[in-house]
Structures are given as structure tokens and as C-alpha cells.
Amino acid sequence: MVVEPSLLSVKDLCFERDDIQVIDSVCLDVSDGEILQVEGPNGSGKTTLLRLLTSALTATHGDIYYQGRHLSECRFEYLSNLLFLGHQSAVKMTLTAEENLSWMVGRPIDCEELLAALDSVQLTGYSDMPCYRLSAGQQRRVALARLLLSPPKIWFLDEPFTALDRQGVALVEQCMQKHVDGGGSVVLSTHQPIAMDAVRRYSLVNQLSTGAN
Amino acid sequence: MVVEPSLLSVKDLCFERDDIQVIDSVCLDVSDGEILQVEGPNGSGKTTLLRLLTSALTATHGDIYYQGRHLSECRFEYLSNLLFLGHQSAVKMTLTAEENLSWMVGRPIDCEELLAALDSVQLTGYSDMPCYRLSAGQQRRVALARLLLSPPKIWFLDEPFTALDRQGVALVEQCMQKHVDGGGSVVLSTHQPIAMDAVRRYSLVNQLSTGAN
Amino acid sequence: MISNMGFLAFLRRDLRLINRRRGEVASPLIFFLMAATFVPLGITPDAELLKNIAPGIIWVMALLATLLSADSLFASDYQDGSLEQMLISPQLLVMPVLGKVTAHWLTTGLPLTLVSPLLGLLLSLPTAGYLPMMAGLAVGTGCLSLLAALGAALTVSLQKGSLLLTLIVMPLYMPIIIFGSATAQYSIEGLAWSGPLAILGAMLAVAIALCPLAIVSVLRLTTIN
Amino acid sequence: MISNMGFLAFLRRDLRLINRRRGEVASPLIFFLMAATFVPLGITPDAELLKNIAPGIIWVMALLATLLSADSLFASDYQDGSLEQMLISPQLLVMPVLGKVTAHWLTTGLPLTLVSPLLGLLLSLPTAGYLPMMAGLAVGTGCLSLLAALGAALTVSLQKGSLLLTLIVMPLYMPIIIFGSATAQYSIEGLAWSGPLAILGAMLAVAIALCPLAIVSVLRLTTIN
Amino acid sequence: MNWNWNWFYRMGSPRWFYESTSRWLPWLGALTVLLLASGLVWGLAFAPQDAKQGNSFRIIYLHVPASFLALAGYFLMAAAGAIGLIWKMKLSYMVMKCAAPLGAVLTFLALFTGAVWGKPTWGSYWVWDARVTSMLILLFLYMGVLALQYAFDSKDVANKASAILALVGTVNIPIIYKSVDWWFTLHQPATISFTEAPSMHPDMFQPLLVMILGFYCFYAVALILSVRVEILSRERKTSWVRGLVKQATHKNLGAE
Numbered sequence A, B: 001m002v003v004e005p006s007l008l009s010v011k012d013l014c015f016e017r018d019d020i021q022v023i024d025s026v027c028l029d030v031s032d033g034e035i036l037q038v039e040g041p042n043g044s045g046k047t048t049l050l051r052l053l054t055s056a057l058t059a060t061h062g063d064i065y066y067q068g069r070h071l072s073e074c075r076f077e078y079l080s081n082l083l084f085l086g087h088q089s090a091v092k093m094t095l096t097a098e099e100n101l102s103w104m105v106g107r108p109i110d111c112e113e114l115l116a117a118l119d120s121v122q123l124t125g126y127s128d129m130p131c132y133r134l135s136a137g138q139q140r141r142v143a144l145a146r147l148l149l150s151p152p153k154i155w156f157l158d159e160p161f162t163a164l165d166r167q168g169v170a171l172v173e174q175c176m177q178k179h180v181d182g183g184g185s186v187v188l189s190t191h192q193p194i195a196m197d198a199v200r201r202y203s204l205v206n207q208l209s210t211g212a213n
Numbered sequence C, D: 001m002i003s004n005m006g007f008l009a010f011l012r013r014d015l016r017l018i019n020r021r022r023g024e025v026a027s028p029l030i031f032f033l034m035a036a037t038f039v040p041l042g043i044t045p046d047a048e049l050l051k052n053i054a055p056g057i058i059w060v061m062a063l064l065a066t067l068l069s070a071d072s073l074f075a076s077d078y079q080d081g082s083l084e085q086m087l088i089s090p091q092l093l094v095m096p097v098l099g100k101v102t103a104h105w106l107t108t109g110l111p112l113t114l115v116s117p118l119l120g121l122l123l124s125l126p127t128a129g130y131l132p133m134m135a136g137l138a139v140g141t142g143c144l145s146l147l148a149a150l151g152a153a154l155t156v157s158l159q160k161g162s163l164l165l166t167l168i169v170m171p172l173y174m175p176i177i178i179f180g181s182a183t184a185q186y187s188i189e190g191l192a193w194s195g196p197l198a199i200l201g202a203m204l205a206v207a208i209a210l211c212p213l214a215i216v217s218v219l220r221l222t223t224i225n
Numbered sequence E: 001m002n003w004n005w006n007w008f009y010r011m012g013s014p015r016w017f018y019e020s021t022s023r024w025l026p027w028l029g030a031l032t033v034l035l036l037a038s039g040l041v042w043g044l045a046f047a048p049q050d051a052k053q054g055n056s057f058r059i060i061y062l063h064v065p066a067s068f069l070a071l072a073g074y075f076l077m078a079a080a081g082a083i084g085l086i087w088k089m090k091l092s093y094m095v096m097k098c099a100a101p102l103g104a105v106l107t108f109l110a111l112f113t114g115a116v117w118g119k120p121t122w123g124s125y126w127v128w129d130a131r132v133t134s135m136l137i138l139l140f141l142y143m144g145v146l147a148l149q150y151a152f153d154s155k156d157v158a159n160k161a162s163a164i165l166a167l168v169g170t171v172n173i174p175i176i177y178k179s180v181d182w183w184f185t186l187h188q189p190a191t192i193s194f195t196e197a198p199s200m201h202p203d204m205f206q207p208l209l210v211m212i213l214g215f216y217c218f219y220a221v222a223l224i225l226s227v228r229v230e231i232l233s234r235e236r237k238t239s240w241v242r243g244l245v246k247q248a249t250h251k252n253l254g255a256e
């Protein structure tokens, strides 16, 4: 059917943990330049789905295709083109903002570019302060500065707006817009409303609580 | 001026950390039945202020009065009438939701009341599951179930809406409304808009970034 | 409300937390046994020699086991915010802290005391040494737990505190280990062993009186950040 | 991009992380010294007796120091999500893991080897024992670090893993400690000590070849939750 | 009552300390050099040889003063910590912080000279003698305080925590000394103890006294110097330190 294969395509993905079906036959497609928002109440499996898609978890059943090829054939290529930002933001408390960022970007990068990125996330005076001295939102901003420096095509963002103030949320939205305009794709989960138009939604239903209630 | 002393009154509160003035002469009053939202961008000192008010930190300068008396005179009474919910929610990952809750409430409580509270936060099937098996939002809900069971007069809530879905946010707002209607007070910090009318705002300005930018 | 947050509540909660990880309850026992088997391997299998060093070895093991498990005494409470909740609770923290330390002792010192006859057997301890050794261990490990808790409180806000904790606490352990191993040594040599045991008891009494207070003030200090 | 995420990058980062807390760099050294002074206190100050048990004691100490510091090898990376980021990075994880282990050895095994002559002095080790002991320690602590990392990987997802780690790793340490203390013992007794040292070397070679692979697959397994 | 305490609080001011020590530090430094030089020359060159030990006994002129000061230094450090905890005096924390490395170095010196001395007299560098053992433990106590001081990033917490540890250590020092003494007598007949110092010949003893005095002065000078450095680095943002810096650069420029 599809002539040009979509960037990421998921067929019938299932995930079972301790005999509980957390993710039940999810099918979805993400094409270039698209933002997909995974929706659902607390505990519906958004984080689990994102971790499955980034291959941090292995699905019990189902397939993931990247640009038309099965993930097992192009794992390396897929992983090199992917960025994941989870509930835990991988910010080391004892390192400074600058050190953290240069580490997380994972490619040689010059100092000015780093400082410029930290400037954009409003951490101008803080680049050489250890991160445990930053506030919750500032720590989150250190992790988000990655978005300004990352070449990967697909971003997986799990609740990127946590702990951010309004200006920070706008900044992340701007980043996503720029990324999408450049042909990249974003899969994100959030409970806050997004002020962007190009967002497609995918809803997960809470398997367990619908069963239990 | 004030005939009836307000519930909590703060005079000229300052806090200095490693020679940086984090909180600079804050003056505020909280009266019975009031919701005070502390506002400010990331890093402006909201968490620090709340921790000062709960006496988890000690101010370098300034005074706190509880019902007209200085805090040093009525510390025990003040602390018995206070509830604090911070960025970290004090939920033990290895204990079940029920055990966590009964521990956190800090008074003898019967099992049915506990289960009813867990029901209200939509954790019906989860009461005897260890908390590391809950999702981020569900873990947060365990901590929030305290609000349904707590007699203290003043609540200090630091970003209570983190990780909650829309229904969860509504629930917390409902709790706060009920508490306030019963004569209690709430001091909270959040970056999300609140859908309540009786909210007074107090704005903190970011000392450092205003200086740096 | 206040009584619930006291000694027993913390004792019960900590025991439950430890019990949740079932592998952990038995592990001090097994650690003790295993470490003791290393000694003949690394040193000598000669019973004559082992006999002389048995009480000392058992005490060194008791001490290391206590230290190894101490760094998690307050660490998880610190990370998840429970400690902050404790610190802003209205009542005095002395009883809760004592409850936590007791839970620690019940899961390290006590099992070690109980298993010590077996170790004595492994290391060819003479018969006269068993009772004094157990008595000494029972009293001495109490001191060890209290001092370890003090070290844990001092290093709780440091990410990699376990080695630092060792460094801080070890010098304070010296008198305990001297009198502890002397208790067994005396009885083996046919001397009255009530002397060193009494000194251990006195140290325990002082430690119970002072350590919880010190721990509470240290916790208030180090958790401010 | 890939080369940057390799051996040297992790080595540099971990050394920097360790170095950030200045108190921590010296502490393995001091731990070693301190633990060694306990032995005479608990056992005997008699130089004749100490001489016999010196190599064994030094090895037991090396082992405990490695174990004590091992539980934080992956723990903080696990808790803050760095480990997850590592696991979804495209390249093979063997080099990064080897980098982390090397950083661990550079901050435990190496300083311990360097300080060992001082311990030999404290425990009246005969002169002939110094060189073989240092050679044995240098090679053997490498194995210790690799095995400790394996244990740390196995227990990384458990909150209170440090005691469990000890239990898992200790049995694996047995051969190392036997040959390690034999190296010094042989030379004291005037025998050729190249035999046990060669065996240690062979064990190190095997461990370097296999452990990182095992660690990577164990990490993939245990961090899924 | 007020006038009574004024001097105390003034003494707590780093600036007062810095300025007043500037005045008499040169004198103290000169006295130290004088005492140490004369003591050394007297002890090493002119004091008579020991009947039994020959020339090797001369190491006593370093060993004994270092041992004295190592112990006294710990109590000074703990006292400074206690004053800091009770009266919240910044200066006394600085004194405590600077006394720790100084004391550790002196303890190490005592151990080192003792060990070197031990080789000719006891036949080995190290012997588990009671006093030797307690000295080693003292070194560990110092190291604990030092490590704790540098492990915290917040200076305030670091100061208070290491002050508490130093205080706990002082409670322990007598216990440690007693227990080690007792342990030693339990285990070992007193073959090579030096608890009863042989009554020394006055010709040997007088230079020793001079050296001990000299070490006390040296300790004071070293402590004051490092406290002054600490003051400058902590107060570098204040106007009076800025003024000092300006003065110094001015002088340098003038000299050129």
C-alpha cells in the first residue's frame, strides 16, 4: 500500500510484564516531519511504549520497522538516529551543566556551541556549577539542551515539560517545531496541552483500570 | 493593624546559600481558607521558600509567625499542623501503596479508610503492589492520597501536579477546595495554570538570572 | 499520632523494608560465614595458628559486616524525601533514630552473634571461648551499629559515601574491637572475662545515651541542601 | 560520535566523577591502611605471628576494599537514567564498560598496590615478599575489579544490593585470593613465585576477554523493568 | 555585660584577625627561625652522644616535638570546631580547617621519625607498641576529619560536620589511648616500650626543650599563615580584601 515506507512503523506490538498485558497490540506509523503525541491516563503504558520503541525494552510480540526494514536488520542505524529523554533525565548531579551536556551529546563538540545551547535554555550563569545546586527545572533544562544539539532524526520525549516553567515549555515546543520543519519526527507523551497544530494523537487506554473499575 | 493575627505571616525572610542570596526579603501573609500560589520562573526559589516555611531549611534572616506567635515559641504546634509534599514524594519503592500511605499519614488509621483513599486516587487494583511497579503518575498518586487523610491546617505543596493526568489534576484541585472550605490553607507552587478562583498569587523574581542577563 | 511515629513504628517499618528484599535477611549471616572461610584460605589452614587468631578474626568480620550494611541506613530515606519528612515532623527524632538503629542491629549484630559459634567451630576456637565471645558480640555489635549510624548520618548526602563512612567510623571502632576480642581471649587464657565485658557494657550505655542525639543533629545538618 | 562514546570517554568521565568528590580519591588508600591496623588490634601485636599471616591479610583487605567500592559502579548510572541511555546507544557496550572498570581499578586496585609496601611494613612482612606481593596485587586486583563489576551489574536494579553483591562475588574471588597470597608466600619460603603469578596473569587475561561481554549482557537483562 | 564580650566577637572577625596578625607575625616568624635553628644546631652538633644509641638518638629532636604538637593540634582543632558550633564564628571554623592538614602532617612526621628511629633501636621500622598504635589511630582521626571536610561542597555543612566529627574524636582519644595501653599490656611484655623515658642528661634535654618551644612557635606561624590564606580566599569579595589587593598591585607597580 505504502509506496514510500514511513519512518517508523509498528505492527501489533504487545508487552507483557509479570503476566499483565501492559501494551496490547499497538499499531502506529510515524512519518517524516510528524509529531505524535501518545496520550492516556496515568498507568496506561505511555512510558512502556516509548521504551519499547527505543528498544530499551523488548516486546513480547509484534514488530517495529524503520524506513520499511525490520528493526533486527537495521538496529545500528536506527539507534544512531534516535534520541530518548525519559522520566529520569540522565543528568549527573556532581558534574557541571557543561560537562553533563558535552557528555550526553555523544559527539565531539566545541565549547562555544555548548555554551550557546546552555544560553538558549536560560542557564547562562550556571554552566560551571555542579548540577545538584540547580533547581528541579534547571536540571531538566540541562537535559533538554540536548535537543538543541542533536542530529538524530527521531526524538522520543517522555513528559518533556515536567518541572518547566511556561517559558521553558515554549522553548521545547519551538525546538520540536524546528526539528519537524527540518524533516525530523517526534514521539512524545505528556499530560499538558500542547500549543502546536501539527500534532497527531495516539490514545492508549488503561487496560488494568478499565478492567478493575 | 491586623486585629485577628493571620495564620502564617512571614516578615523579611532572607536565605543565603554559599554567599548567594536565594531568597531576598520575602514578606507574605496566609490567612485561614486561603490558597497562595508561589510563582516564578525555574530557579527563582519557590522550592527554597517552601522548605524555609516548613522549617526544613533555616533562614539566614527574618521571622515566621504562626497565629501571631513567633515560630520559636510554637514550633511543635506549628509542625503538628503542617503537611509538606516536595519534589521527592517520600514513597518507598519496595513497600506497597497501602503500607506507604499508612506510614505517611502518621496516625493510627484503619484499613478501610486507607483503601477508600487509594480508591479515590484511582489505585483500586494496586493497593498491595510494591510501588516500583507503578507508573510515575501512580507513584505520585500514592503520595497525594495523604491529602485525603490529613488533618493538618496548612498544606505546602511543591508542584503537586507533576506527572498527573488531567483527571488527577482535577482531583488534587478538588482536595484543595475542600480543605480550604473547611478553613485550612494551602501554599503551593506550580507552573501549570490552576482552574480555581480563590487563588492568590505571590511572585518571586529570579535574583540571579536578572543579574546575569 | 506522635506515639505512632516513635521507636516501634520505625523499627517495624525498617524491618519490613529489609524483609521485602528477601535475599537481604540471610545475607549478613552468609557474609559472615563466607568471609570467615576466606581466612584459612588466604592465611593458613593450621588449627594451632587459627586458634590464636579466631576471636580477632570474628570481630574484624563483625565490624566489616556492620560497616558494609550501614551506608544504606539513611541513604534511601534521604533520596526519596522520607528523611525530610522525618525532620519536619513535630516530635523529637531521637526515638525514631533509635528505632532505625535497632532494626539495623537486629539484622546484622544479632544474626552475627547467633552464628558466631559456627564460626568458632570453623576456626577451631577453644570451648571456653564460646560463651564470652557471644556475650561480647551481643553487647559490642550494639555499639558498632550506633557508631555506624553516626557515620551514615554524616555521609548521607554524599553520593559515594560508603568508603568515606568506613574512614570516619573505623578509628572509633578500635576500642570496641580491642575489648571485644579480649573478652574471648581472656576466657581462653583462663582469666576473668567480666572486666572487658563490663567495659563494653559501659561503652554501650554511653553510646545509647549520646549517639542518637548526635545523629539527629548531624542529620539536620547534612540534609540541608 | 562512536569513538567518543568508547573506552577513553568513559574512562575520562568516570575519573572525573570520582575526582569531583575530592575526599574519595584518597580513601581507598586509607581504608586499606586502616583495615590493616585492625588485624594486630584484634589478633596480636606479635611480629612473629603477624609475619605468617601478612600476605593473607593484605589480600583479604584488597578484596574487601574492592567490594566496598564496587556497588556504586553502576548504581548511580542506573538511578539517573544514564545506564538506559548507554544501553540504547548504537555501538557495542564492551569498550565503555571496560572504561568504567578501568576507572574503578585506577582508583582502588592501583592505589592499593602502591600502598602495599607500607602495609607489609606494618605487618612485618619479610623483605623477600615485597616485590612478589606487589606484582601479584597489580595483576590480581584487575581480576577483582572485573568480577566486582559483574556482581555490580547483577545487583544494580536492587535497592540494597551491596551485601548481595558481596555474596555473589565472594565465591568467585576464592581462586584469586589463593594464588595471590601464594605468590608472596612462595617467595618468602624461597620457592619460585612465577608459577602462581602466571596463573593470576592467565586469569586476568580470561577475565578481560569474558567479563565485559558478560557485564554488558547482564546489564541489558537486569535494567529491564 | 556587653563590654565584656566585645573583644570576643571582635576576635571572631576575620578582618581583625588578618590585620592584627599582620603586625606581629614577622616577630613570631623571626622567633621561630631563631629557636629552631639554635635548637637544631645545639642538638645535632653539640649535645653529647647517647651512651647506648650513639648518634641515632638525635632524631629525638624532631620526633618528640612533632609528637607533642600532633596531639595538642588535635585538641586545638576540636576546640576550634566546638567554638564554631557554639558561637557560630566563621574564624574558628577556618582555624579548624587549617589545623587538620597541619596536624596530619605533624602526626605523619612523628610516625615517620619514630619509624626511622625504630630501625636502629628496635631492629624494625614498625612495632605494635601502645603509643605507636594510638599515634597511628590519631592519624586516621585526622584523615577522617580532612576527608569529611573536602567531601562536602557546601562549606558551611563541611565545617559543621567535620567539627562534630572532631568532637566525637576527642571523646574517643582518651578511650583509645587507655584501651590501646591496656591491650598492649595484655598482649606483650614491655620489652621495647618507651613509656618510662630514661631520665635524660641535661645537656641532651635543654636543646630538646628549645626544639619543643620552636615547634610550638612554628605551629603557630604555619597555622596563622594558612588561616590568612583561607581568609583571603573566603573574603575575596569584600571591600577590605579588594583594598588590600589594590594596595599590593600598586606597590608592585611602584617597585617596577
Ligand code: HEM
Binding pocket: E060, E063, E064, E067, E068, E071, E110, E111, E112, E113, E114, E115, E117, E118, E119, E121, E122, E131, E132, E133, E135, E136, E194, E195, E196, E197
Ligand atoms: C613509629 C614509631 C613511633 C611513634 C608513633 C612514636 C610516638 C611517640 C609519641 C606520641 C610521643 C610523645 C608522647 C607524649 O605525649 O608524651 C613519643 C615520645 C618519645 N618517643 Fe616515640 N614514637 C615512635 C618511635 C620511637 C622510637 C623508635 C623511639 C626510641 C627508642 C622513641 C622514643 C621516644 C622518646 C624517648 C620519647 C619522649 C619520652 C616521653 O616524653 O615519654 N619513639 N613518641
Ligand SMILES: Nc1ncnc2c1ncn2[C@@H]1O[C@H](COP(=O)(O)OP(=O)(O)OP(=O)(O)O)[C@@H](O)[C@H]1O
Binding pocket: A017, A018, A022, A040, A041, A042, A043, A044, A045, A046, A047, A048, A049, A208, B132, B133, B134, B135, B136, B137, B138, B163, B165, D225
Ligand atoms: N517496573 C514495572 N514492573 C511491573 N509493572 C510496571 C512497571 N512499571 C510500570 N508498570 C505497570 O505498567 C503499566 C504502565 O506503566 P507506564 O509507566 O508505562 O505508564 P504511563 O502511561 O507512563 O503512566 P504515567 O502517566 O503515570 O507516566 C502500569 O499499570 C504500571 O503499573
Ligand SMILES: Nc1ncnc2c1ncn2[C@@H]1O[C@H](COP(=O)(O)OP(=O)(O)OP(=O)(O)O)[C@@H](O)[C@H]1O
Binding pocket: A132, A133, A134, A135, A136, A137, A138, A163, A165, B017, B022, B040, B041, B042, B043, B044, B045, B046, B047, B048, B049, B208, C225
Ligand atoms: N542544593 C543547592 N545548593 C546551592 N544552590 C541551590 C541548591 N538548590 C537550589 N539552588 C539554587 O537556588 C535557586 C532556587 O532554587 P529552587 O529549587 O528554590 O528554585 P525553584 O523556584 O523551585 O525552581 P523550579 O521551578 O525549577 O523548581 C536556584 O538558582 C538554584 O540554582
Ligand SMILES: [Mg+2]
Binding pocket: A046, A047, A048, A087, A158, B135, B136, B137
Ligand atoms: Mg510515564
Ligand SMILES: [Mg+2]
Binding pocket: A135, A136, A137, B046, B047, B048, B087, B158
Ligand atoms: Mg522547585
